[in-house]
Every structure is written in structure tokens, then in C-alpha cells.
Amino acid sequence: MNYFLKITYFTLCLTCMPLKGQNMASIEAPLGISFVYGFDYHPLWYTNLKSTFGFGWGDDYIAGNWYLLQYGFSIEQRYYYNMYKRVSQGKKTFNKSANFISVRPSFTYHQYLNNMLIDRRIYSCPLNWGLRRTIGQRFYFDGSVGVGPAYYTYHKKWSSFFDLHICIGFKLF
DSSP: OOOOOEEEEEEEEEEEOEEEEEETTTTEOEEEEEEEEEEEEEESSSEEEEEEEEEEEEEETTTEEEEEEEEEEEEEEEEEETHHHHHTTTOOOTTTEEEEEEEEOOOEEEEEESSSSEEEEEEEOOOEOOOOOOOEEEEEEEEEEEEEEEETTTEEEEEEEEEEEEEEEEEEO
């Protein structure tokens, strides 16, 4: 079979941006919008480039009211390990509807605003397990959970990173 690189997805995604649990003291889960470019070059392999913008807010007894702006960029390499099994069982595989494992190196920039402005950058590379399911012709659900290392520039140290990604997307073309 001949495979070639082609852009197969450009999607707009309403997403719960990746949860970041740092030292189990705080969890941030802003809502956001993602733009995803997908590259399809093999039935089992898939690469996407994602840029994300999100907004969150909260209230706690230490920081008081706070607001969060979050920008992110990631490159994700997926391997759909059960694609052939779904085909043999007669299940839908349209638009890569299958389970996957992936590696997602990413850069995230946070900007907090409560009593003062705090800028933070996070570099992470979680290993994820996830699934993608098509809803109709253009909509899809995409979710993954993973863990990996992250470097927090604000604290200048490495730490563990928990990644929970939930997305309802619309395929633009």
C-alpha cells in the first residue's frame, strides 16, 4: 500500500483543557477552544498539531478570587491499536473512531490574575491512553488520560504531570 501525508482534519474543538495537578495541591481545568490540524499517513498512525486558548476562574481561601488565561501548543503522535479489530467486528472506524495510545509533547502558558499578575510556562510530555468516536458526519468525541514529566518554569523544577483531555469537536473539512 502507498501512504502519503495529507491533511485530513481541521477541527474546531470545545474542550476541557488538560488538567494540571501539581503536587496534588491545585487542579486547573479551564474551558477552551482548540484548533487541530490532523495528518493522516497510515491507517493506524495519526499526527495532530493543536493550538489552544482557554479561560478559567475560581475562588479559594488562600488566593481569593482568581482568573486564568491559558494558551497552549502541542504535537501529538497517536497509534490506533484496535482499528483492525473494530473493522473485523463491523464497528465504525470513520474518522479514526478507535482507541489509541499517544505521546503529546506540549507547551502551555498560564497567566493568573488575582491580587497580582503571575506568568507560568509548563513544558510537558505525557503518555496517554484515549479514544475517539465519531458522532454523525462532522462531530466527534475525543478523550484521553495520561501521565508524564513536566517542567514548571515558575518553580524551576521538574514534577509529575496528570493529563485529562476531553473534547467535543467539529470537523471543518
